[in-house]
Amino acid sequence: MLELAAYGARRRVKGALALSVGLSAFSALYAAFFPSFTGNLDLEEYIEALPPVFVEAFGLRAFDTIEGFLATELYQFAWVILLGLYLAYSAASLIAGDVEDGRMDLLLALPVSRARIVGERYLSLVPGILLINLIVAAVTWVATRAIGYPIGTADLVLVHALSLPYLFACAAIGLAISVVADRESVAQRVAMAVVFGLFLLESVVASTDYAWAGAVAPMRYYDPTAILVDGSYDLAGAAILTVATLALVAASQWYFRRRDVN
Numbered sequence: 001m002l003e004l005a006a007y008g009a010r011r012r013v014k015g016a017l018a019l020s021v022g023l024s025a026f027s028a029l030y031a032a033f034f035p036s037f038t039g040n041l042d043l044e045e046y047i048e049a050l051p052p053v054f055v056e057a058f059g060l061r062a063f064d065t066i067e068g069f070l071a072t073e074l075y076q077f078a079w080v081i082l083l084g085l086y087l088a089y090s091a092a093s094l095i096a097g098d099v100e101d102g103r104m105d106l107l108l109a110l111p112v113s114r115a116r117i118v119g120e121r122y123l124s125l126v127p128g129i130l131l132i133n134l135i136v137a138a139v140t141w142v143a144t145r146a147i148g149y150p151i152g153t154a155d156l157v158l159v160h161a162l163s164l165p166y167l168f169a170c171a172a173i174g175l176a177i178s179v180v181a182d183r184e185s186v187a188q189r190v191a192m193a194v195v196f197g198l199f200l201l202e203s204v205v206a207s208t209d210y211a212w213a214g215a216v217a218p219m220r221y222y223d224p225t226a227i228l229v230d231g232s233y234d235l236a237g238a239a240i241l242t243v244a245t246l247a248l249v250a251a252s253q254w255y256f257r258r259r260d261v262n
Contacts, residue, residue, distance in 0.1 A: 004107075004117065008094075008124025016128030019086070023078055023132065024139035030073045031143035034066055066149040067228035070140065071159075075224030079163055081199060083132070084170040084218075085192050087125065091174025092191035094121040095256065097184040115253040122175050122249055129167050133160040151228070159227045162234070165241035166222035170195055172248035173218075179256045218244070 095118060098104040107117055137160045144151040174191040181187035202217035214220050221237030 002120060002123065004112070004120035005123035005126075008121060009127045012090075012124060012128045013131075015090075016131045017135075019083075019128075020132045020135040023074075023083070023136045026078055027070070027074055027136055027140045028143045030070060031066070031140070031147050031149075034069050034149060035147055037069070065229070066144055066151055067155070068225065070144075070151065071225040071228045074140070075159060075163075075228070079224065080166070080219055080222065081196075083167060084195050084199075087129065087167055087171040088174035088177075088191040088195040089188045091122070091125060091171040092178045092181070092187035093184050094118075094124075094175055095178040095252075096181045096187035097178075099182060100184050114257045118175070118179060118253045118256050119249065122171065122252075125171050126168075129164065129171070133163065136160070152231075155228050155231060158233055159224050162227060162238050163222060163224070165238045165245065166218050168245045169218040169241045169248070172245040172252075176248045176252045179252045179259065 095104070098107060108114070137156055140151065141153065141156055173194055174187075177191045177194065178187045181190065198217035199219050202214035202219045205211050205214045206220075218241055221234060221241050223232075223234060223237075226232040226234065
């Protein structure tokens with residue numbers, strides 16, 4: 001069981017490690033920069049000068065604390081946007097890539113169902129996502145203590161733990177597009193456009209009378225600033241993202257079972 005998932009996960013280990021190193025470097029750099037940053041800027045005046053939409057989108061609060069600083073610079077940007085886009089992009093190749101280069105014909109010749117192929121392809125992303133979170137969390141914990149501004153261990157653990165449903169949801173969006181598209185490059189571009197479009201939608205409507213429209217955006221249900229600055233944990237949001245992920249994976253399996261693969 002799960003042979004396809006294990007094979008796919010092994011192929012992605014190097015990529016996950018490389019991404020972990022890059023994000024860890026960002027985390028350590030931001031942490032090292034924080035002491036000098038707080039001493040040279042009037043942060044409240046700086047934030048007030050920014051457009052309200054920008055402040056809302058990147059959770060600019062308590063910017064003069066290590067929690068608020070990392071929530072904005074690392075988690076709102078690198079986690080919510082960059083890592084979300086990367087996982088959607090990566091997941092978009094799971095099925096479309098095999099269909100385009102002919103590998104799917106070989107997989108379908110094996111005694112495995114189409115639903116299992118889709119499900120295990122998706123599961124192949126899980127170890128990499130967990131590895132990235134584990135490494136970056138550890139580096140962030142060490143870096144903040146090295147500069148004398150230790151971040152709370154519980155909040156750090158929870159900001160990564162509660163990011164998992166969000167990241168899985170972004171990957172599920174890419175998977176859903178992957179089962180529809182015939183070309184890998186098209187699926188990847190569409191997946192990135194959808195995730196980034198949802199981020200823009202939520203950012204624009206969050207403080208308006210049309211805030212309800214942002215309910216479709218996974219970003220609404222994961223707020224690193226609330227976790228690190230306020231100690232507020234949106235467990236209901238995590239549950240919504242989990243249900244949405246399961247629904248997208250199930251819908252992808254259902255569609256691929258009925259699709260004619262050429």
